[in-house]
Amino acid sequence: MIKFLSAVLICVGLICSTSVQAQAEQQIKVDIQKKLGTTVKVKSVHPAPISGLYEVLVGNDIFYTDASGKYLFQGEIIELATGKNITEQRQNDLNRIKWSDLNQSNAFKTVRGNGSRQLAIFSDPNCGYCKRLEKSLQQLDNITIYTYLIPILSPDSAQKAKQIWCSADPSKTYIDWMVNGVTPNGKSDCTTPLDKNLAFAKTYGITGTPTLFFIDGSRFPGAVQITDIEKKFGSLK
Template identity: 35%
Template sequence: MMKKTMIFALAALISGMSSANVETVRKNLAQNNPELKIENIQSTEMQGIYSGAMEGQVVYLNEDAQHVLVGSMIRLKDQQNLTKNLMIQQNTVDWKKLPLKDAVKSVRGNGKRELAIFSDPNCPYCQKLEAELKKLNDVTVYTFIFPIKAQSVAPSKQLFCEKNPALAWENLVSKGIQPASKKSCANPIDRNLSLGKSLGLNGTPAIIFSNGFKVMGAYPAEQIEQIWKEFGL
């Protein structure tokens, strides 16, 4: 009984020390480098090294928060990529909670694979991603129109007044053709902006896979296919 009590006490002590060290890292970071926005700071398997999330990627820092490392941490005994695991944890959303009814839906082939995209029609990288998405087969793409540029708000709302919003979106983002309708109608743009904010999006484009994994940027079709393969989607 005493042995078990000592084990529990030791575990609690180690946990307390870990929490204290994480708090020290946060304080040092705020004091020494307040301009760096590193979130989700936590201890790692490597003594004295802590992980955090910065601009969608995993970074590592030491206790005095004077050095930041970017790269992969590999556990040698089983070749486990601990950074990849953290990346998945830190960039995952609940797919089932996405309000897909507020997205413009496009189906290619059998549509069995699914993607959710957050896109601004005047974002050059969004336009580039749109071209890459057209190279994918057997996919359903849900595009949450996310106009973070001021000039994108009006046409983004107006395209929902068109008979075929999906076609109006394609014409707008790929060809620069403005929606013909100038009337006002119900649209999800305000909800999409709130949704993007709740997901921590401060730029476009964003890609969310059906397992909830989220990435930022105009990923090539080949890289999207590779992610599908890695996750078995």
């Protein structure tokens, strides 16, 4: 009976502790939101790996605060014993998606070699960094690339994206434009997935192009170096 009562008291204590912690996190969130105003949204507040600090997620950015919510600062937490960048790891986890969330019917597919390695790219046809990336990607073999067009840079981006998607061979038309500078000039009045791609980008915080995703859901923003892409593929084996 004594052991049973002790177990019950421990459980009650844990429940109470969890409740108090949740209330503290909610209060910090409310206080910081008031101070930041309505221009940005505080998504969540959770204890940071360091005692006394809390992680504050504002949009897709990580900040830290103290228990009083008086200070807000941005920086990286490095674990000295291992050299691990805890903030970077946490940011990568937050940016991760489920590969299955990507609707491949909303992308056109480019296959080279046996196509065994898979990569998804969100691209704007007028994006200079996207063009640079596409030229680099020509070096990769045994790859399947799913390209999701998101025209976010200009009205002309939407026109070109429609012409690419509506062409007889979207992958070829896209590569001809991005790599060889051959302007797409076909029809643009077919049904496209552009609105769906833009909605997906908004939901998952894809605010720039190019943005790459690998099958483990990890996200690489920007014109990533081929060496880094190959390194990532190597880690997925």
